[in-house]
Each structure stands twice: as C-alpha cells, then as structure tokens.
Amino acid sequence: MMESDLGVRIGLEIHVPIKTEQKLFCDCPTNYYETREPNVNVCPVCTGMPGSKPYPINQKALDSAVVIARLLECEMVKENIYVKRKHYDYPDLPSGYQRTSEPLGENGRLGEVGIWELHMEEDPGRYDLSTGRVDYNRSGVALVEIVTAPDMNSPQEARSFLRELMNLLKYTGRIIDVGGVLRADVNISLAGGSRVEIKNVNSVRGAYKAIKYEIIRQNNMRKRGSEVRQETREFNEKSMITMPLRIKETADDYRYIPDPDIPPLLFKEEFIYSIKLPETPQTIRKRFMEEYGIPEKYAKTLTRDKELSDFYQEVSVLEVDPKTAAVWICGEVLRQLNYRSINLSDSKLEPRMLVELINLVKKQTITEETGKKLLERVIDSGENPQRVVKEESLGRVSGVDVLDEVVDKVIGDNPNPVDAYRNGKKEILNYLMGQVMKEMKHRADADVVIKLLREKIR
Ligand SMILES: [Zn+2]
Structure with missing residues (x-):
C-alpha cells in the first residue's frame, strides 16, 4: 500500500515547553522534570486559587516565542494579541481554564511544511490516572504551540519534519531539552474522508507509529465500505494503536474568553527585530562547509545533533586538520557511540583527546588501526592517548x-x-x-x- 495513492494528509500541533526560570504568569520555578516531590513549586496563581491574580506575562518566554516564530519564517502579529481562557474540566487544570494566547506568528514554514500559527500557552499539571494523584509543579510553565498545515503525506514525512523541528528548537537553546518534552496532536485524513485527530503522542517515534496505524485503520474501514467518522482518538504508546476518546469538546465547548486580568500583548517592530537569532543547523552546516572545507554530507551529519556540532566546533579550533577531524567524528566516533547506544555526553571522550589521537595517527606514530582501538578505549576511560601509547608501546612498527x-x-x-x-x-x-x-x-x-x-x- 502506498500512502501517496490514498491521498493522505497529515497536520501536526506540537507543544514544546520553553526554558525559563519562572512560570508564565507567576514566579514559581519551572524545573518540574527534575523535581521529585510533587506540589512544591506552586503558588495561588499556578494552582488557580480564587482571587489570585496573574503576574505580568514572563518576558523571557515571549522573547523565546518570537525567536522561534522568526526561525519558522512566520509573519509576526504585532498588536492586540489577547490571552484567552480556554475552559475545560480535568483534574490537571485547577482553575478550570487554560490560558492560551492568540497567534503571535502566522503563515510560516519549515522546509516543505507550512506553519499556520504559533502561540503561547500554559502547561497544565500532571494527572496520574492510575493513582488519581495530581502534581501541579508543571502547572503554568510556558509552552509554545506550533500548528502546521496538513502538508505531510506519509508517516515518514511527518517523522522527518518532527525531527527537523525538534533539532532546530534544540539549537535555539530556548526549550526544555529533556527526554519526552514533545507533545503532539496529529490530524490525519485520507482523500475524501473525514479528519481524525489523535491526541497524546509523546515522541517522534510515537507520531510515526500512530500515523502508520491510523492510515491502515482508515483504509480498512474504507475497503469495508464504512465511513470514517470525524473523531478524536487517543494513541496508546505501549500497544501502538489508537482508540476512540469519548469526551470531546468542540471549539464552542471551550467557551474562549479574553482573560480580563491580562492586557492584550503588543510587540513593537524594534523589539521583534532587536532579538538576535541564534545559529540554526542550516546556518551552521553552511559555515562548517565554508570555514573548514568539509563536504556537505559531513556537515549534515554533524548538525543532526547539537551536542555533536558543538563537539566538532571545539575540536576544530584546536591544532588539528578540520577535515580529518570531521572524518573521524562522523565515522569512527559515531560508530563506536552507536555500538554502545550512548550519546557523546555519556562517553569520556573530550575534544583534546580526539585531537591528540588524530595527530598520533597523522604523524604515523601509531597506525590507523591502533588509533581506532585507542579511541574505543578512550571513549570508556577518558585516558590520555599519548600516555597510553607510550606506556603500552603501541607505536607503529615499520622496521x-x-x-x-x-x-x-x-x-x-x-x-x-x-x-x-x-x-x-x-x-x-x-x-x-x-x-x-x-x-x-x-x-x-x-x-x-x-x-x-x-x-x-x-
Ligand atoms: Zn506559581
């Protein structure tokens, strides 16, 4: 079955937490992901106590949203951006409404995929269905929501879009970058069929699996002659299937009203364009190729991951041929990390060790084969390559x-x-x-x- 024959259209709504010291409308700390004890980073505002008034909106969070909107090539909305109350009833939402802004940016794009809009909202708390307990440490943390056009036509396309987006966001240094921060809703339809929304997708892999499952399900229904209903379904990450979600509010049910406690936002042109944009994977790729003369395929590999491109950057300012360094990092270093299923930061390898090792090979003090073995060892032990070669007589023998x-x-x-x-x-x-x-x-x-x-x- 080819997705292209089925007229698959996929759109995404992606929520990512913004890295700030304080929550969006109060000064509680935002490090819920490393806080063990529940309900310690809370105050009357983020727990929705009657009579509590929100603080002025967190300026750093707004700065970050502007940066992200500009990197996604959005047209910026400059005035009368209202923060609204979106009402729904769930234990993770103590006030009974979620504060969510009107779009700050519109009509952007990332690669082939259009971005309809970008706005800010507050994260709800965490409700554990199995225990019935709620933790409000996360309640009120700033989120950016990115809504794409339904421009993706296969699970593969959705996956590569999400990877590219998350990579870009990580490079900004402005999002909370811990495992499982991504939350996405996926909407998906086949040609002529209704649109089904899938909630509760929490990873790139999950999105891929959910879409794959949903295409098969909708296509099977069509083959049996039954109609795909417009509905909201929930993705179960464990069983990798989607299931109907019964309760569903429509936009009317949310009873959106402008929050009377928050004046509408206003972005001055000078403000929007005074924020310096960070380097992106695309600009770094280009710079690596120009500055260090490395081929595009290495530049691409190096910028797939911020940790890796930072590492290369550190290596290439040391005494080493940057082209050789790229070959080693994209080849042997990645191969050995993959073999161990670890990230660079989990290894003991430091830029200066790699440089030393590369130069030992280059000066023919050791063979390339010995270099690879030595790298294997240094990744685990963090030893000084030169010392190991000396102490264990690993020098090249050509006599x-x-x-x-x-x-x-x-x-x-x-x-x-x-x-x-x-x-x-x-x-x-x-x-x-x-x-x-x-x-x-x-x-x-x-x-x-x-x-x-x-x-x-x-
Ligand atoms: Zn608070």
Whole structure:
C-alpha cells in the first residue's frame, strides 16, 4: 500500500515547553522534570486559587516565542494579541481554564511544511490516572504551540519534519531539552474522508507509529465500505494503536474568553527585530562547509545533533586538520557511540583527546588501526592517548627486521592460503595481512607488510 495513492494528509500541533526560570504568569520555578516531590513549586496563581491574580506575562518566554516564530519564517502579529481562557474540566487544570494566547506568528514554514500559527500557552499539571494523584509543579510553565498545515503525506514525512523541528528548537537553546518534552496532536485524513485527530503522542517515534496505524485503520474501514467518522482518538504508546476518546469538546465547548486580568500583548517592530537569532543547523552546516572545507554530507551529519556540532566546533579550533577531524567524528566516533547506544555526553571522550589521537595517527606514530582501538578505549576511560601509547608501546612498527620475522611465521603457519595465493587467488592476501596484524596487535605498518608478503610469496 502506498500512502501517496490514498491521498493522505497529515497536520501536526506540537507543544514544546520553553526554558525559563519562572512560570508564565507567576514566579514559581519551572524545573518540574527534575523535581521529585510533587506540589512544591506552586503558588495561588499556578494552582488557580480564587482571587489570585496573574503576574505580568514572563518576558523571557515571549522573547523565546518570537525567536522561534522568526526561525519558522512566520509573519509576526504585532498588536492586540489577547490571552484567552480556554475552559475545560480535568483534574490537571485547577482553575478550570487554560490560558492560551492568540497567534503571535502566522503563515510560516519549515522546509516543505507550512506553519499556520504559533502561540503561547500554559502547561497544565500532571494527572496520574492510575493513582488519581495530581502534581501541579508543571502547572503554568510556558509552552509554545506550533500548528502546521496538513502538508505531510506519509508517516515518514511527518517523522522527518518532527525531527527537523525538534533539532532546530534544540539549537535555539530556548526549550526544555529533556527526554519526552514533545507533545503532539496529529490530524490525519485520507482523500475524501473525514479528519481524525489523535491526541497524546509523546515522541517522534510515537507520531510515526500512530500515523502508520491510523492510515491502515482508515483504509480498512474504507475497503469495508464504512465511513470514517470525524473523531478524536487517543494513541496508546505501549500497544501502538489508537482508540476512540469519548469526551470531546468542540471549539464552542471551550467557551474562549479574553482573560480580563491580562492586557492584550503588543510587540513593537524594534523589539521583534532587536532579538538576535541564534545559529540554526542550516546556518551552521553552511559555515562548517565554508570555514573548514568539509563536504556537505559531513556537515549534515554533524548538525543532526547539537551536542555533536558543538563537539566538532571545539575540536576544530584546536591544532588539528578540520577535515580529518570531521572524518573521524562522523565515522569512527559515531560508530563506536552507536555500538554502545550512548550519546557523546555519556562517553569520556573530550575534544583534546580526539585531537591528540588524530595527530598520533597523522604523524604515523601509531597506525590507523591502533588509533581506532585507542579511541574505543578512550571513549570508556577518558585516558590520555599519548600516555597510553607510550606506556603500552603501541607505536607503529615499520622496521623490516621485526616485520620480516612475523611475516615468515604467518607464511609458515598458513600453507593452504599461501598455496591458494600462488594459484591466483590474490584476495587471500588480505587474510594473511590480517594474520600479521593480529600477531602485531595492529601496530604494524600496513604498507611494509604488504610489500614483504608479496615479495615472499611469489
Ligand atoms: Zn506559581
């Protein structure tokens, strides 16, 4: 089944918490994600006590929303942006309404996907259905909501859009960047069918799975001749399926009213354009290519992750050839991190260690093979590469006298491969080479070994 044949249209509403010291309408701390004890970072405002009045809106949160809107190429709305009360009844919302602003930015885009609007809102608390307990530490933290046009046509497209968006947001340094901060609602329809909204999607992978499931479900219904109803469904991350969500408010049910305690927002032109935009993955990619002369594929890999591009940046200002450094980071370093399923920050590798290691290889003090083994060790131990090479005599061996002896031994130990080589199976040389390297613990100079092998087996 091809999604393109089904006329799939997917739009997303993405909520991401903004990194600020204080909540949107009070001065309570916002670090709910690292606060163990429930209901300690709260006050009458963020717990919706009767008579409590919101503080003036958090300016830093507004700055961040402006930065994000501009990076998404939105047209900025400049005045009469009302903060409204969106009413609904749920234990995570003590006041009975959520404060949510009218759009600050409209008609933007990221890549191929249109951005309809961007606005600010308050995060609700956390309600644990299984225990019935509520924690209001999160209540009132600033969120930015990004609403896309239904421009995506497959689960893959939605996934790569979300990855690109989250990567961009991380590079701004203005969002709370801990696991599971993304919350998305997905709306999805097949050609001629009704629009179904899926709530409760909490990861990029979850979005991909939910969309995939929903396309199959809607297509199966269509094949059976039944109609897809317009409805809201909930994604279950454990079972990876969507289920009908019974309660559903329509826009009317929310009874939006402008919050009488909050004056409408006003953005002066000077303010909007005085905020300096941070470097984005796109601009850094371009800069790396120009400044360090690295090919686009490396620049792309390096900017897929902020941690990685920061690391490369630190490495390339040290005494090292930036092109070689890019090859090592995108190749061996990533390979070894992936093998361990860890991030760079979980490893002990530091920029200066990598630089030292690269230069040891470059100066031919050690072989490339030894370099890779050494990297493996340094990632885990954080040892000084130069010291390890010295203490354990890992230096490259190119002396013909030493290698001569080892090559003779390998030839003597492997009569069958040697015969095969003589009978024209030239690729067997790689095997013999490997045996010599093994004997030499990968310290042997490969060129010398090849030359000796060729000379001795004719
Ligand atoms: Zn508070």
